[in-house]
Structures are given as structure tokens and as C-alpha cells.
Amino acid sequence: MTEVAQYLINWLxxxxxxxxxxxxxxxxxxxxxxxxxxxxxxxxxxxxxxxxLAIWDVPWxxxxxxxxxxxxxAAVLMERVAYRPLRGAPVAxxxxxxxxLSIVIQNLFLMFTGARPEAIPFPTWTQxxxxxxxxxxxxxxxxxxxxxxxxxxxxLVFLRRSARGIALRAAAExxxxxxxxxxxxxxxxxxxxxxxxxxxxVAAFFFLATAALVSPTTGFVPLLKGFIAAVIGGLGxxxxxxxxxxxxAGLEVAFQATLPEGSAPFIDAFVFGIVxxxxxxxxxxxxxxxxALVERA
Amino acid sequence: xxxxxxxxxxxxxxxxxxxxxxxxxxxxxxHAVTAHYGSTIAVRAVDLxxxxxxxxxxxxxxxAGKTSTLKAIVGMIDLSGGTVRYEGRDITGLPPERIVExxxxxxxxxxxxxxxxxTRENLRVGAGIAGQRAYPExxxxxxxxxxxxxxxxxxxxxLLSGGEQQQLAIARSLMSDPNLLLLDEPSLGLxxxxxxxxxxxxxxxxxxxxxxxxxxxxxxxxxxxxxxAYVFSTGRIELEGDSTRxxxxxxxxxxxxxxxxxxxx
Numbered sequence: 001m002t003e004v005a006q007y008l009i010n011w012l013x014x015x016x017x018x019x020x021x022x023x024x025x026x027x028x029x030x031x032x033x034x035x036x037x038x039x040x041x042x043x044x045x046x047x048x049x050x051x052x053l054a055i056w057d058v059p060w061x062x063x064x065x066x067x068x069x070x071x072x073x074a075a076v077l078m079e080r081v082a083y084r085p086l087r088g089a090p091v092a093x094x095x096x097x098x099x100x101l102s103i104v105i106q107n108l109f110l111m112f113t114g115a116r117p118e119a120i121p122f123p124t125w126t127q128x129x130x131x132x133x134x135x136x137x138x139x140x141x142x143x144x145x146x147x148x149x150x151x152x153x154x155x156l157v158f159l160r161r162s163a164r165g166i167a168l169r170a171a172a173e174x175x176x177x178x179x180x181x182x183x184x185x186x187x188x189x190x191x192x193x194x195x196x197x198x199x200x201x202v203a204a205f206f207f208l209a210t211a212a213l214v215s216p217t218t219g220f221v222p223l224l225k226g227f228i229a230a231v232i233g234g235l236g237x238x239x240x241x242x243x244x245x246x247x248x249a250g251l252e253v254a255f256q257a258t259l260p261e262g263s264a265p266f267i268d269a270f271v272f273g274i275v276x277x278x279x280x281x282x283x284x285x286x287x288x289x290x291x292a293l294v295e296r297a
Numbered sequence: 298x299x300x301x302x303x304x305x306x307x308x309x310x311x312x313x314x315x316x317x318x319x320x321x322x323x324x325x326x327x328h329a330v331t332a333h334y335g336s337t338i339a340v341r342a343v344d345l346x347x348x349x350x351x352x353x354x355x356x357x358x359x360x361a362g363k364t365s366t367l368k369a370i371v372g373m374i375d376l377s378g379g380t381v382r383y384e385g386r387d388i389t390g391l392p393p394e395r396i397v398e399x400x401x402x403x404x405x406x407x408x409x410x411x412x413x414x415x416t417r418e419n420l421r422v423g424a425g426i427a428g429q430r431a432y433p434e435x436x437x438x439x440x441x442x443x444x445x446x447x448x449x450x451x452x453x454x455x456l457l458s459g460g461e462q463q464q465l466a467i468a469r470s471l472m473s474d475p476n477l478l479l480l481d482e483p484s485l486g487l488x489x490x491x492x493x494x495x496x497x498x499x500x501x502x503x504x505x506x507x508x509x510x511x512x513x514x515x516x517x518x519x520x521x522x523x524x525x526a527y528v529f530s531t532g533r534i535e536l537e538g539d540s541t542r543x544x545x546x547x548x549x550x551x552x553x554x555x556x557x558x559x560x561x562x
Contacts, residue, residue: 163421163429170411170422176373177409182397182425182473 003257005135011246011253013141013206016148019245020203021226022233023155024196026241029230030172031192032087034094038078038102039226040219042071042197044109046204047214051118060123068201075197076190084186102219109216117215126209144206151202152242155195159238168192172236232278234285243286248275323382324349324477324508325401330369330379339365339374340532347477347510352503354519354540355512357529358553363512364406366529367479370510371403372396383477398427402475406482406512408466412455416446416465419454423472435472442501443468460491467498478502479510484518496522516553520544528552 021039028036049070053063082101086094128139159165171178171188179185200222207222208214229248233240251271259267279285327345331338340362347353355363368374370381372393380389388396411419420439424432440447443464449457457465463483470478480499484492496518503509503522513519520526520540528536528549535552536543543549 163424163426163432166414166418167422167426170414170418173411173413174409176393177405177411178422179393180371180373180397180403180405181422181469182394182427183422184394184426185392187426 002133002135007253007257009135009137009141009145010256011249013138013144014253015246015249016144017203017207017222017245018225018229018249019242020148020151020199021207021222022229022241022245023152023238024199024203025226025230026233026236026238027168027192027196027199030236030238031168031175031189032083032094033091033236034083035098035227035235036078036083036196037095037098037223038082038105038219039196039200040221040223041102041105042074042200042219043204043207043222044105044214044216044219045074046071046201047120047208047218048109048113048118050120050205050208051214054121064205067205068198071201071204072194072197075193075200079189079193084189102223106216106219113216115216117213117218120208120212120214122209122212140206140209147202147206151199155199164188164191172238228272228275232275232285234282234287237285237287240285240287247278247286251275322349323347324351325370325381325383325510327366327369328380328382330366330381331377332365332369332374333377334365334374338532340369340529343369343379343532343534345527345534347508350503350506350508351525352499352509352511352523354523354526355510355529356514356516356519356526356549356553358514360531361529362532363529364481365532367403367481367510367512370396370479371401373403394425397425397473397475400474400476401479402470402473402477403479404466404470404481404483406485408459408462410454410457410462410465410469412453414454415451416454416457417450419465419469420446420472423469425473428473431474432472435474439468439471442471442498459487460494463487463491463495464498467495471502475507477508477510479512481512482514483511484513484515492518516549517544520549530554 024042025036025039028034028039046067049067050063053066058066078101082097083094086097089097126140129136130139131137159169167178167181167183167188168191170181171183175185178188203222208218225248226245229244230241231244232247233242233244248271251274252267255267255270256264259270323346325347327343330343330345331341333339343362343366345366355366357363365374369376372388372391372395376389380387382388383396383399383401388399411422414422420436421432424435428435445461445464446468449461454462454465467480467483483495483499487495492515499509499511499522511519511523520543523540525538526540526543526549527534528543530552536548
């Protein structure tokens with residue numbers, strides 16, 4: 001029983017991180033039909049920002065918001081420098097451009113910081129645990145889930161209530177017609193990237209806290225998980241991305257719980273096997289109701 | 298008098314004073330406009346002028362260049378030549394959002410209502426980011442013109458009937474408070490009774506001082522309501538003139554088919 005509770009908490013925390021990453025990827029995709037392969041690098045950038053600020057003895061109360069802002073700013077810069085010149089280009093071009101951007105950023109870090117992982121001196125409370133009815137719970141897991149619920153609620157309110165949020169949803173459905181409403185395309189896209197970066201920055205803190213290390217290739221796993229979660233949900237569907245995050249984490253935790261010890265290296269293989277089956281049954285993902293997107297893609 | 302009436306009156310008097318300062322009182326004019334879709338030519342050397350308070354019809358078969366002409370005015374396609382002037386200023390090459398800010402609005406062909414947004418949200422987007430302060434007031438004015446939409450405010454755009462969607466599409470275009478409204482095939486795919494309602498609405502907008510350009514395949518109905526018309530064939534203007542005169546002669550049909558008009562109308 002306590003073991004089940006343990007896995008449940010693991011699932012919620014891991015699912016939260018995947019959901020935040022997937023939502024960021026889905027927001028950009030829903031607007032531009034672009035898969036930002038450099039999304040994982042936002043996590044890396046957050047990580048190195050933490051390392052750098054910690055070296056300067058900046059308190060963590062500031063490091064956390066600054067590392068999130070760094071990711072959001074980096075996302076906006078990616079759009080301005082790399083993606084805007086590619087706007088309107090064929091899908092294959094933007095796909096390659098996005099992949100290239102990811103590789104360029106990784107190599108910049110390689111040049112300036114070296115390949116060796118840097119330790120992030122996370123505050124000790126991130127390792128704290130407490131016990132309820134015999135279940136040992138990591139404080140950070142609770143914070144991860146609570147923060148994610150709050151953040152996703154805020155994003156939901158933004159998308160439902162604010163003029164900019166509604167415009168973002170409109171643009172996800174039909175970009176050209178949204179411009180006809182006098183909504184500025186560049187501002188809209190910049191906003192989408194900023195939001196995507198902000199979500200990645202928050203995810204970065206929770207993702208990096210476990211290993212407390214960052215290296216130039218740190219972004220690979222968050223990108224992979226976020227991308228797969230977004231695909232499971234139906235690329236471009238925002239609610240689907242969140243759902244996909246929790247489904248993916250659920251599969252991982254379930255295999256962790258049931259497969260014999262020593263099979264850890266193969267968990268991903270099992271998980272991706274299930275993902276392939278899911279996509280075989282529902283090729284457009286779990287929540288692909290947006291016919292407009294399917295048409296464009 | 299409902300506020301939109303006074304507002305539109307005010308608008309139109311302001312506009313005519315602006316127009317008087319420029320040459321003639323043309324609100325929008327196209328000069329030698331040519332545009333391509335890839336390597337296919339969409340419109341070639343189009344000269345077109347619309348004056349304050351007019352309804353001008355753009356007629357022609359599928360692919361004649363009606364939609365491209367409207368898109369050229371709002372900056373949705375890049376021109377390979379020519380200029381577009383609005384209120385005496387060159388607006389060629391401006392992005393659509395800037396052109397809309399200046400007071401032109403396009404209701405696109407096929408309605409293009411945001412299906413995953415409610416009627417209310419569709420109208421809110423229509424007001425643009427800059428128009429959010431005026432949004433509640435404009436919403437009331439537009440709902441007074443389209444009472445059907447009042448009961449459907451919280452219904453998703455995709456779930457409305459064709460007629461309701463067309464009205465929503467026009468209402469959404471009006472939310473930006475335009476001086477010039479471009480309607481691309483507003484009667485397409487609608488039941489005859491709904492078509493009548495749409496044309497009644499167009500007449501009411503004209504009565505309130507709005508200038509309209511109407512692209513239509515429904516030639517008879519369009520000529521009834523328009524002051525003047527241009528007939529397009531294969532991307533070129535084949536014929537232009539007053540609606541009444543065009544209705545009397547049989548030239549429209551010939552021009553429609555691209556057969557040319559004998560006596561240089």
C-alpha cells in the first residue's frame with residue numbers, strides 16, 4: 001500500500017515535469033507548425049544560469065525566478081534569430097533549422113563550459129523528505145505537482161479570459177485570419193515563445209533538482225520526453241500535451257514498479273513500445289480534434 | 298438613434314473631410330496591381346477605385362481573381378507590381394494587421410469563423426488587442442445589428458449553422474470598427490432565404506455610411522445592391538460600370554465568360 005502511494009507521488013511529480021515541457025512544445029507547434037528541437041536547450045540554459053548565479057552567491061530566492069526568465073528570454077531570442085527568417089519556409093527546412101539550432105547551442109556550451117557536467121548547488125530543502133502514514137515523500141515532489149497545477153491553471157485562465165490568450169487560440173486554429181483581426185503576427189509569436197520558455201524554465205528547476213548536474217547535452221532527455229508526450233496527446237492540442245505528459249510518466253512509473261530489478265536501462269524501450277501502439281491505434285494522438293492543424297501539417 | 302448610427306455618421310463625415318483633402322474622394326484605389334501564386338498569375342494590371350459610401354461589386358467566375366484582388370487590398374498576398382492606396386496613402390506591402398488598424402476589414406471567403414472559439418471569443422478577437430477597451434461597447438453595437446448572435450454567444454463557432462457563421466464572420470469584421478468592409482462571397486453555400494438576410498445586412502451597413510466591396514458569383518443579387526461593378530475574367534478586369542447600366546446590357550455574361558465586350562463599355 002505504501003509502495004503504491006510512493007509510485008503515485010512519483011507519477012504526479014514526473015508527469016508534471018513532462019506536462020510542462022510538452023505544453024511548451026505544443027504551444028509553439030500549434031501556432032507555427034514548427035517542432036522546436038531546441039526546446040531541451042532551454043532546460044540547459046536554465047541550468048547553466050543557475051550554476052553561474054550560484055557562483056556569484058546570488059540567493060536561491062532570486063536564482064529561481066532569474067533562471068526561469070533566462071529560459072523565456074532564450075526562447076524569444078531563438079524565435080527572433082533562428083525561426084523568423086525561416087517563417088513560411090517548407091516544413092523540412094524549419095525542421096532542419098530547428099535541429100541545427102539545438103546542435104549549435106549544445107556546441108556553444110561545449111566550447112565555453114566544456115563537456116564535463118557542472119554541479120548545481122541546489123538548496124538542501126530540495127532533498128528534504130517527510131513521512132505520512134509510513135509513506136516517505138520528497139518535499140520537492142509535492143512542490144513540483146502543486147506548482148504545475150497552479151501554473152497550468154494560470155495558463156488556462158490566460159488562454160480563456162485574456163484577449164491575448166484568446167488571440168493565441170485563434171491563431172493556433174487559423175493564423176492568417178487572426179492577422180486579419182488586426183492582431184500582430186510577430187507579437188503573437190513572440191508571446192508564444194516566451195510562454196513556452198517560461199514553462200521550460202519552471203520544468204528545468206524540477207527536472208535538474210534530482211541529479212543536480214548540468215552539461216551541454218542535458219537538454220536531450222527533456223526534449224525527448226516533452227516531444228513524445230506532445231505527440232501522444234496529439235501535437236498541437238494543448239490539453240492533449242498535458243494529458244500526454246501524465247500518460248508518459250504513468251507508463252514509466254508503472255514499468256519501474258512492475259519490471260524486475262536490473263531492467264531499468266530498458267524501461268524506455270518498453271515505454272516507447274507502448275507509445276508506438278498508442279499511435280498505431282490513434283495516429284493523430286489522444287486529443288487530435290483540431291482538424292485545421294492536421295490539414296496544415 | 299442607436300449609438301452605432303451616430304458613430305457611423307460621425308465616421309463618415311470625418312472620412313469625407315479627409316477624402317476631400319486628397320485628390321477626388323476615392324477611399325481605396327488599386328493601380329496596375331499584379332500578383333502571383335507561385336508561377337501562376339492571379340491578377341494582372343488591375344486598376345480599381347472605390348469611393349466613399351459606395352458598394353462596389355467584384356464579379357467573376359471561380360479563379361477570375363476576385364479573392365486575390367481583395368487579398369491584395371488587405372496585404373494578404375505579395376504584389377509583383379502595382380500600388381494600393383487607401384485614404385490617399387500608399388499601403389502597398391504593409392502587413393495585414395497594419396492595414397486592418399487603418400480601417401479596412403475583410404470577411405474571408407468560406408467564413409473562416411474560429412470553430413474552437415465561442416461566438417463571444419470570436420467577436421473579442423475581432424476587436425484586436427488595441428480595441429479591447431472599446432470591446433464591450435462595440436459588442437453591444439454589433440449584437441444590435443446581428444440579434445441572432447446574442448443567443449449564441451457561448452456556443453462554439455464550429456457548431457453554428459452556415460447562416461449564423463456568415464453573420465458571425467461579418468460581425469467579427471465589424472468589431473475592428475472599419476471604414477471599408479470587404480466581403481468575399483458572403484452568399485456562398487447559404488440557403489436562398491439566408492442569402493436574402495445577408496444582402497439586407499449589407500444594405501443596412503451601406504445606409505449607415507459604410508463603404509463596401511463585395512466579391513460575388515451571384516451576379517443578379519450583387520448588381521441589385523451595388524452602385525458599380527467590375528467584372529473579372531482570368532485575373533483581368535473585362536468590364537466596369539454602373540450597376541444599373543450593366544444590368545440593362547447583356548455584357549456581363551459575355552465578360553464573365555471572358556469573351557470580351559464589343560463596344561468598349
